[in-house]
Amino acid sequence: MSDYVPFNTPSLAGKEFDYIREALELRHLAGNGRFSKKCHALISDFTGGGRVLLTHSCTAGLEMAALLCEISPGDEVLMPSFTFASTANAVVLRGAVPVFVDIRPDTLNLDESLLEAAITPRTRAIFVVHYAGVACDMDAIMAIARRHDLLVVEDAAQALHATWKGRSLGGIGDFAALSFHETKNVIAGEGGALVVNNPDFAQRAEIIWEKGTNRAQFYRGEISRYTWVDLGSSFLPSEVTAAFLFAQLEQSREITATRLAAWHRYHDALAPLEQAGRLRRPVVPQEAGHNGHIYYVLARSAAARETMLQRLAALGINAVIHYVPLHSAPAGLRFGRAPAPMPVTDDIAARLVRLPMHLALTEADQSRVVAALGDATR
Numbered sequence: 001m002s003d004y005v006p007f008n009t010p011s012l013a014g015k016e017f018d019y020i021r022e023a024l025e026l027r028h029l030a031g032n033g034r035f036s037k038k039c040h041a042l043i044s045d046f047t048g049g050g051r052v053l054l055t056h057s058c059t060a061g062l063e064m065a066a067l068l069c070e071i072s073p074g075d076e077v078l079m080p081s082f083t084f085a086s087t088a089n090a091v092v093l094r095g096a097v098p099v100f101v102d103i104r105p106d107t108l109n110l111d112e113s114l115l116e117a118a119i120t121p122r123t124r125a126i127f128v129v130h131y132a133g134v135a136c137d138m139d140a141i142m143a144i145a146r147r148h149d150l151l152v153v154e155d156a157a158q159a160l161h162a163t164w165k166g167r168s169l170g171g172i173g174d175f176a177a178l179s180f181h182e183t184k185n186v187i188a189g190e191g192g193a194l195v196v197n198n199p200d201f202a203q204r205a206e207i208i209w210e211k212g213t214n215r216a217q218f219y220r221g222e223i224s225r226y227t228w229v230d231l232g233s234s235f236l237p238s239e240v241t242a243a244f245l246f247a248q249l250e251q252s253r254e255i256t257a258t259r260l261a262a263w264h265r266y267h268d269a270l271a272p273l274e275q276a277g278r279l280r281r282p283v284v285p286q287e288a289g290h291n292g293h294i295y296y297v298l299a300r301s302a303a304a305r306e307t308m309l310q311r312l313a314a315l316g317i318n319a320v321i322h323y324v325p326l327h328s329a330p331a332g333l334r335f336g337r338a339p340a341p342m343p344v345t346d347d348i349a350a351r352l353v354r355l356p357m358h359l360a361l362t363e364a365d366q367s368r369v370v371a372a373l374g375d376a377t378r
Contacts, residue, residue: 005368007318010182010189011359013251019243031236032216035243042249043178043193046161048171050197053209054245056237058157058192061177062090062127065153065194067208067231068175068201069125071096078118079127079155080110081327081338082345087127087155088326088336096124098336100327102344106283107131108352111344112140118339119148128173129155133185133293134284135164138172151198153177160186161256163289174198180245185259185293186252188245191237208232255359259292262361266295269370278377295355296322297373302350304377309353311376317369318356325349 023035031054040052055061071077073095079087081100088098101118104111108131115126126145128136145152152172156162157179159169170176175198180191196205206216212232217223237245248255267281274281280298284290299305305321312319325345326332355369 003368004316005318005356005361005365006358007320007354007356008183009358009360010187013248013255015250016244016247019247020240023239023243026239029239031238031242032210033239033242035239035246036236038246039193039242039249042246043195046170046249046252047168047176047195048197050171050176050195051199051202051205053194053196053205053235054237054242055177055192055194055209055235056241057190058155058177058179058181059086059089060235061192061194062086062153062155063093063233064205064208064235065175065177066090066094066096068196068205069151069153071124074122075124076120076122077125077127078115078123080129080345081325081332081342082108082131082323082349083129083155083326084157084323085326085329085331087129088332091127092331092335097122098326098332099123100332100336100338100342100345102340102342103348105344105348107134107136107285107288108348109134109136110141112137112144114340115141115144116148119150123148123150125151125153127153127155129157130159130162130169131294132282132296133158133162133169133291134282135159135162135169135288135290138164138167142172151175156195157181157192158184158291158293160184160291161252162291162293165287166289170195171197174201180248185255185291186245186248188237188241188248191241191245204230209235256291258359259357260290261292262357262366263290263292263295265363265366266355266370269366270297270373273374273377279373292357295357296352297355298348298351299353299377300351305351305353308373308376312369312372315368315372317372319353319369322352322354323349
């Protein structure tokens, strides 16, 4: 239908085709060329100066982080259940056990007050997820990690240009993984990055990234030949992907501002429905500077959510649910464990609806969504 409002529409930022053409003219289409290096520099600047390595996905970045944490069979890693499967898969692929911890009812992020009770002698790391580009309490989480000699990996897939107390997300933990999937704020179709903030791991990260070889050192003239020296895999994206991404990164501040403006339009317009008890809007702590990645509402019940989704769909509005909690998913039951009940995760997952949010979204589109929500929550 002509007045259909899609959940997501990928958009160009400006010079994507120009930069792809330039990459072709440079005759270097494999990874780690000029555009990869340009992306590395910008992302490092955005996140606080860590060593950045582009990857073909955020999933790959998480898998690299798990390798760098030396997660091994029998180890345990704390993480939320309210996240995408990639967060857990990175751990399971190392033979370790994801240990699911409940989330906070306000931010929907890992509940830091529950972490220490879940730590055992086998715990190796904490994987945190900044849901919707809203920060976890990184001060509390980093303090817990340091007390127990644990590494921290930020799953910052949704969090580029978001902050915690003025510090960039992706730049606080020992490692971070970013996503440039087409549903994210800054896109490359598929793509991601690993940020290494702990300098003790920078050299090994580069070797793992280069398929377990010291090829990067060879290209810098530091060694006379390169060879296989460690574990690794094919994590690099092509220069075509990097060229597209660089055009997006150049405009990423403006992209973020546009999304934040749309987020605030939703937030202001939906305040009366929240005040009437017909839905709940997102909560963003004062210390967290978010990036407008997701705008969600919480229906009053699971049944009310189904009614909401049906009525929105009937009006041509593509609103969607989010994660099926990993602790109750078939693979989660097989590979992971939840040491305590997960009441907040179960409740939130049953009631959450994500609204359309993308750069092509118009104010008229948003007005239609808000009106439809008013009708659907009567």
